Amino acid sequence: MHSVDSDDLEAKRICYACIGEQYLSDEVRAKGKRAKCSYCDKTRRTFSLDKMAERVATAFEQHYYRTSDQPNDYEYMLQRDKELSYEWNRHGDDVVYAIQNAAEIPEDAAQDVQSILEEEHSDFDSAAMGEETEFASDSYYKEKKVSDDAWREEWYRFENSLKTEARFFSRTAATHLAAIFDGVDALRTRQGQPLVVDAGPGTPFHTLSRARVFQSEDKLEAAMCRPDLQLGSPPALVAAAGRMNARGISVFYGANDPKAAIAEVRPPVGSKVAVAQFEIIRKLRLLDLTALKNVQMRGSIFDVDFARRLERAQFLKSLSNRITQPVMPDDEPFEYLATQAIADFLATESSVPIDGIIFPSVQVAGDVLNVVLFHKAARVEAMEIPSGTEIRARTGQSTAEGWEVDYSVFEEVPPPPPKVDEEKEKSPGWPDFDAMPALAGERVDSDPREPSLRVMPDSVSVHHVEGVVFKTDEYQVRRSRWEKDDRSPF
Template sequence: MEEALTHPEKHLGPVPGGKGSPGRMNAKGISVFYGATDDHTAIAEVRPPVGSMVVTARFDVIRPLRLLNLNDLASMRPHRGLSYFNPIRRSLTERCAFLKDLQRQLTMPVMPDSAESGYLITQAIADFLATHEKLNLDGILFPSVQVQQDTSPGQNVILFNKASGVERLEDTQKAEYVSLWEPDEDRLVYYPEYWEAEPKDSDQSSRYVPLVPPPEPSLRLARDGIVIHKIQGVRFSTEIDPVHYVPWSQDRKYHGFR
């Protein structure tokens, strides 16, 4: 936790290119930014166990971004003024059905053990959208499968690599002092804080130039908006399917799929 607070932009922002595990919208080693529109959704997405701690932070958008909202795809319908006998309506209906299925594919739950293979379809679609010149998308807004939609209005957001840049990634931007505990008479009190370092002149900054230049910054971490959450409980919503019991009898003729 202290290491993360020493330079939160590096630890809470996207991982460097070539590192990181595969995700719903990125292949292994492809650096993207995953976030959410509220703390509750962000915490649910990392699936924390009870007793663990989760750090969330607010990122401010500092340049215009063009995002595809997947919620809008499922709600698209042909114009009601089009006749059902109009061939154009049939074509539009088929396209709307495709977009609805696309939204379902992109938000389908995948178990952690199956992530590497289960995300192949969504990774391919995201890569297509990220590189499509005419669409010119910076990212995607999509509902979280970890949160009931009627309990939280929050959404997930992915910013493609070209739009995932974060300000203050230089080593000169590290904090001067970080502490999680504060002495109070004969005991320690949990009081996380970090002190920003004195700004350095350009002459003191690193002259290192990376081989692959980082993307133009789109985000700025609000250093006064970092919160540590102690996970004390987890809620589940379930759909119940009873197991039908069939007692033995001489008249029973088959078993298995009906």
């Protein structure tokens, strides 16, 4: 302890102007008592040094650790090596400097805070044994590395709960997902990019490519005739389960590159793949999983919630890989449960309005992106086709040289209807059904969703799958043979 008595130290006060750390300074300015500062002699809003020490102790408990006052085994080995001129120095910063640097306060104030904390943490037994205690005058401190172990454990319980306990009404899953994603629209990457981005008109992300595999000429021709119906999101009755949707929930999977769209549907050799571009016609909000790995959390160590937010940010950095890791076909029913639950939560329960997710392609390397638009944003606008139009498609034609591939669509529209005299009398005795609102309700099968996508008919193309290229890492199998004896490793 300094020559000043402990009670006298605790009675000292420090003003917000003597505290450079913004969060703590603002707290003193807002909640402090107006009094004379012991360090600048100005009368301002102040905290007692006792309260200041309490705030420092809490911050250090969450964000710092006291380093060992002895070398570790490796450092001992270096010291014993006579060929090396290794000199061991204790890791971290001197306790007074660590306090001064963390709170950005004058050195004499940091010394006073250290003295108060050393007195609070000292005990007779440790002193008798010569053991160093927290905030001892010769102690050193270093910032902790952020660990997301608790979040990883929660994620494991979340996945296990979906697989073995409650799949559809899991309070555990809902609570965990809310903790992960609430307020995600306020997060930024190191470069200042948001995690929730705009897509649609006037944005760089305004078109998507979508592919569908065909092994039947009739179905392929139907898709060529009406790509809005056949290449858009499927009807609920035929919507298969996918990475981001359960069976029967119709969503729109697309990609920012046509070749990526083809790769994602994993077409068999010999099949044909139709690809179309879709224009996003209204503003949508998408969660960009590719940005998670660069997320940065800003805050103050004197904010008691900052440590958990740092741990959350650390977990988010690995979440993109967890969500998009390759899954073997036989494992898909179980391994997709977590990602399906995430999509359902973001689509319906999240406090942040989100229409879909951007995620990296599993099938194609590079800067290729996939997008899933949730059901609420997956409706494709119907093509403008006059009533009575006959549409035909062909995939080729016979020529003198043989069959020539030729994908064409022909639309035969009816002639314009004859003009009707506006003064034409209506048949007496027949009610005007169009003028009766009570009878003009919506059709039972009408879709209340606002269209989000518009197919670009001229973008439709057909790809013949002639072969598949695999990128692999090769590892040679080593084989050995020896005669059995007592030294056999088996």
